[in-house]
Amino acid sequence: MIERNVTIINNAGLHTRPAATIVKIASKYKSEFFLFKDGMNINGKSIIGVMTLAAEKGSHLTLTFDGIDEEQAAAEITDYFNRGFDEM
Amino acid sequence: MKKDQNKMLHGIASAPGVAIAKAHVYLKDREEIHDTSITDIDEAVRSLEDALSKSKKELLKIFGLAIDKLGEKRAAIFEAQLMILDDPILIANIIKRIREEKKIPEYIVDDEISKYQQLMNLSHETYMKERSHDIEDIKNRIIRNLRKKKWKSRIENDVIVVAHSISPSDTVLFSRVNVKAYLTDLGGLTSHASIVARSLNIPAVVGLHDATNLIENGDTVIIDGFHGEVIINPDEETLNKYQEKIDRLSRSDKELIELRDKPAITIDGKEIKLMANLDLNEEVELIFQNGVKGVGLVRTEQLFDEAESFPEEEEQYLYYKQLSEKIYPDTVIIRAFDIGGDKVLPVDLKEPNPFLGWRGVRLLLDNPNLFRTQIRAVLRASVNKNIKFMIPMVTELSEVRKFKQLLEECKLELKKEGLPFDKSMKIGVMIEIPSAAVMAKEFAEHVEFLSIGTNDLIQYLLAVDRGNEIVAPLYQEFHPAVVRTLSHIIKEGKKAKKLVSLCGEMSSDPVAIPLLIGLGLDSLSMSVSAVPIIKKVIRNVSYKDCKALAEKCLTLETELEINNKLHIFFTNNILSTSEDFLGEIQ
Numbered sequence: 001m002i003e004r005n006v007t008i009i010n011n012a013g014l015h016t017r018p019a020a021t022i023v024k025i026a027s028k029y030k031s032e033f034f035l036f037k038d039g040m041n042i043n044g045k046s047i048i049g050v051m052t053l054a055a056e057k058g059s060h061l062t063l064t065f066d067g068i069d070e071e072q073a074a075a076e077i078t079d080y081f082n083r084g085f086d087e088m
Numbered sequence: 089m090k091k092d093q094n095k096m097l098h099g100i101a102s103a104p105g106v107a108i109a110k111a112h113v114y115l116k117d118r119e120e121i122h123d124t125s126i127t128d129i130d131e132a133v134r135s136l137e138d139a140l141s142k143s144k145k146e147l148l149k150i151f152g153l154a155i156d157k158l159g160e161k162r163a164a165i166f167e168a169q170l171m172i173l174d175d176p177i178l179i180a181n182i183i184k185r186i187r188e189e190k191k192i193p194e195y196i197v198d199d200e201i202s203k204y205q206q207l208m209n210l211s212h213e214t215y216m217k218e219r220s221h222d223i224e225d226i227k228n229r230i231i232r233n234l235r236k237k238k239w240k241s242r243i244e245n246d247v248i249v250v251a252h253s254i255s256p257s258d259t260v261l262f263s264r265v266n267v268k269a270y271l272t273d274l275g276g277l278t279s280h281a282s283i284v285a286r287s288l289n290i291p292a293v294v295g296l297h298d299a300t301n302l303i304e305n306g307d308t309v310i311i312d313g314f315h316g317e318v319i320i321n322p323d324e325e326t327l328n329k330y331q332e333k334i335d336r337l338s339r340s341d342k343e344l345i346e347l348r349d350k351p352a353i354t355i356d357g358k359e360i361k362l363m364a365n366l367d368l369n370e371e372v373e374l375i376f377q378n379g380v381k382g383v384g385l386v387r388t389e390q391l392f393d394e395a396e397s398f399p400e401e402e403e404q405y406l407y408y409k410q411l412s413e414k415i416y417p418d419t420v421i422i423r424a425f426d427i428g429g430d431k432v433l434p435v436d437l438k439e440p441n442p443f444l445g446w447r448g449v450r451l452l453l454d455n456p457n458l459f460r461t462q463i464r465a466v467l468r469a470s471v472n473k474n475i476k477f478m479i480p481m482v483t484e485l486s487e488v489r490k491f492k493q494l495l496e497e498c499k500l501e502l503k504k505e506g507l508p509f510d511k512s513m514k515i516g517v518m519i520e521i522p523s524a525a526v527m528a529k530e531f532a533e534h535v536e537f538l539s540i541g542t543n544d545l546i547q548y549l550l551a552v553d554r555g556n557e558i559v560a561p562l563y564q565e566f567h568p569a570v571v572r573t574l575s576h577i578i579k580e581g582k583k584a585k586k587l588v589s590l591c592g593e594m595s596s597d598p599v600a601i602p603l604l605i606g607l608g609l610d611s612l613s614m615s616v617s618a619v620p621i622i623k624k625v626i627r628n629v630s631y632k633d634c635k636a637l638a639e640k641c642l643t644l645e646t647e648l649e650i651n652n653k654l655h656i657f658f659t660n661n662i663l664s665t666s667e668d669f670l671g672e673i674q
Contacts, residue, residue, distance in 0.1 A: 011455065016165055016168045016219070019168070020171055023171065043177045045176060046178055047168060047172055047175050048175050048178050048204050048223065049175075049177060049178075049204070051168065051208070051219060052204050052207040052208055054208075054213050054216050056213070087400075
């Protein structure tokens, strides 16, 4: 299992569009993917789940990846967070 | 026995006009859901799958329409709804619960999705509550399809839509049929329903509280969008009275259409430039219908109001460019994002007093990257040389200086990149904060034009939040201080030989027009639908009389006196020369 800490850096935060993109990316991989924030543990392959996360600019999240392609999944999703969801 | 006749409701008059039609009560509420037990589990799962695929079909249709009407980015909200229908975790959970609990699928669907909504409602962020509404939409869609009910959002032609509130997806659907009027329980002048109704020229009354309870499907309803009145099941006498009103209005409408190509010129030959305030894309067409030639205010905030995020340079550029081409050769004045206050942005921002907080140019200068993106997009779109750019909410000169520096930097960048732009694009400021009004002279010296935003100016000058019902009566358009401040700004602007325009709601008020002309304004920008009426007013007054009226008003000491003065002038000079339409707005 891999664990990564990320910060939301784009102005608008984790709004609907990036939420959808994260789920789309996660769905390409076999690995399980979870997002942790404020005691909430959200399955990253569930759009409705990710949408319950109110993550504004500056929030910190922990991501976990578990499975045969966890390395690739972690790399791609962490990168998407670090790019500010391509809104920078 | 027929139900009560002539029941009258009062709401907020949010879009002008009169209509009579059958009511279509558009309810999203559904009947109660019981946790009824089932025996045939496989059948239940099958019906869930059917309902999901039916919902998907419906949503795809809306999604397509939304892309058409709103553009791809704003349609993203429907894409997320579509993904929910395919959410593996959610669907697996629902099916698992149906099998374990042996309850009807609609109960499980409701219970399971509501859990997520509760989480969203717990958040303090307003956008999370809106998100919860979106989820409500999709939840109800699935439940409705489970019950094999008809697509309720399909409405017939020529009805008055009565709804609790109107969402973006409703708007998309309604725009296809000939809706006669909108009535909503909730909402104010800035609600979605109001903005859409005004831009489509459809009468609307909002904030009726319980219209959806009091009006039944098929009831005949009269709506008077001038006065915010609604009459349910009118008797014959009332019906005739309003029918006559409609006939009169359509006659004066024709008269106003004839005015379309005539100039807005006073009896003694002073021409006033009439421009339009632009809200939605659709309004562009109305601009031509109403004979307006330029756009005095483009509210760019709308570009991301629904997208939930900042539009990129390319997207903005295309939007501004298309607009400038459509309006060419007339001018388009683009206002930089005026975010904050009532248009709160979904970022981590909680202000105790947003109207006195981080908004307009303050927010833009604190987010130079965001501001730069817009400046670059506007510059690139300015190649036809008919774009002007203005900055909202300035309070001090340093803000203009900082903006100009950013502008120069952007110009330099574009030059390096070899991208064309209008090197002498004119820039201006909104005068809507008292400090800027007092210093109108200095601001005028630093920019090429001033645009007075009366809504905020009055609010700040009188320290009255007009959204606050307790003090709303203190919001006085014609308070002597307001009239004198307007006079000061206009005088100083003219002394500096700069163009002064007014783009607040005051310019849509026929009674205010003689005063504004008399104070010396040469240019007014207003909601498109008000243009014909305003033109009519202008063509019936003389500049000389208006000037005398303004001079008199500047000596008066109470709003009551000024208000009376203006109404008497209006009655004597305009009402007497033109019968019906103007009478409606009194």
